[in-house]
Amino acid sequence: MYDGTNYAGWQVQPTQITVQSSLEAAVEKLCGINTRVFGSGRTDAGVHAKGQVFHVDIPTKFNESKFVQGINSYLASDIRVCRAVIVKDDFDARFSARRKEYRYFISTADVADPEKRLYRYHLGADVDLEAMRKSASLLIGEHDFVSFAANRNQPEKTTVRTIYSLDVSKRGTDVCLKVSGNGFLYKMVRSLAGHLVEVGQGKRNLRDTKEILSAKKRTRLVVTAPAQGLFLWKVSY
């Protein structure tokens, strides 16, 4: 689990503190070895995680609960390792992942609760959940999601992904988007969230969703929702 507020994302950067570099520093302190920690995927600066998974090669003298206790003692309190499991040699946190779930939280409350300020996109107005659900249903399944992705330096082999489910729910004044799929493109979840929020506000409609998806081209019609509302929730193997 991590609160991404104070990190320049998951991936090691030359001059900034990241979640990956923090974990590697903690592994080095605990195990005495300077080694790479491999995540299930990157998260952007400011994005949080409840269920990020990483693998690391360390000497077997560390049992699972001692590893958890030990590494947490070397981490800042905004990163916590919940569980460790000894895996087979061919396990890879990234390539063995079969399904990922992200959740995106939007606050519709008039006034943003200070306790949630780092973990919600504060919209401050109600949204049309039914309109959002209709647009969401168009996005489920196997599609080329390039219209909902941002360019990254390294181009993807394919921009086709499968979304297994995309639910829109509301609890109190919080709207939650739960999206589960076999993988996600760069900034894809935040782009889906940004678009669905605009649909919920009446700025876009079902026809726009259809057109954007079939255009297979990222344009300004899709906005990227802020990082702070996003959580990598679960990775399944």
Added chain:
Amino acid sequence: MYDGTNYAGWQVQPTQITVQSSLEAAVEKLCGINTRVFGSGRTDAGVHAKGQVFHVDIPTKFNESKFVQGINSYLASDIRVCRAVIVKDDFDARFSARRKEYRYFISTADVADPEKRLYRYHLGADVDLEAMRKSASLLIGEHDFVSFAANRNQPEKTTVRTIYSLDVSKRGTDVCLKVSGNGFLYKMVRSLAGHLVEVGQGKRNLRDTKEILSAKKRTRLVVTAPAQGLFLWKVSY
């Protein structure tokens, strides 16, 4: 509402940023007048509030919703004014208060959730809720609570207070103490919480609670629970 993490408590201090000084600065920017803001009571450094109330004298040209919007635009996002009401001249946020509710949150989870790290006392072990409830029931009613108070520079006229209710509940891995009374002494809620946690851990028992209360003297038998678990929840008038 405020997240007390970054403030030296409610009350104005000569050299530190406090919630009161932040509100006064925002009132000055909004209304152009340098005036005192009067709270229902102080909160310590690191203590949060969902329902703190203050009164302030400002020109009547500000209607209620414009005041809320305006003052929030001058406050950092960890302080938010939820509501404003024009009151009679004899209303006083402190002296008109009839009942206050505090909530104290304890996490029993093995690993502390980063998202909650600033809003929970992370105990990391289970507690005996029934033992806590039995001790809590002894504390309800009108008592001299001096054994559960810390000394402040200005002594209180009386250390007798009435606790109307003191509930111990659990939701997931979070234990919540809800205490409602006609007023609370300095550090009283954190002292009650510290003692009840020790009862829950089996370090103290019902007889200790009885003896501590009847001793009418603060001793080392009572520990003060950390500030970060405490919220001033509601003030009733």
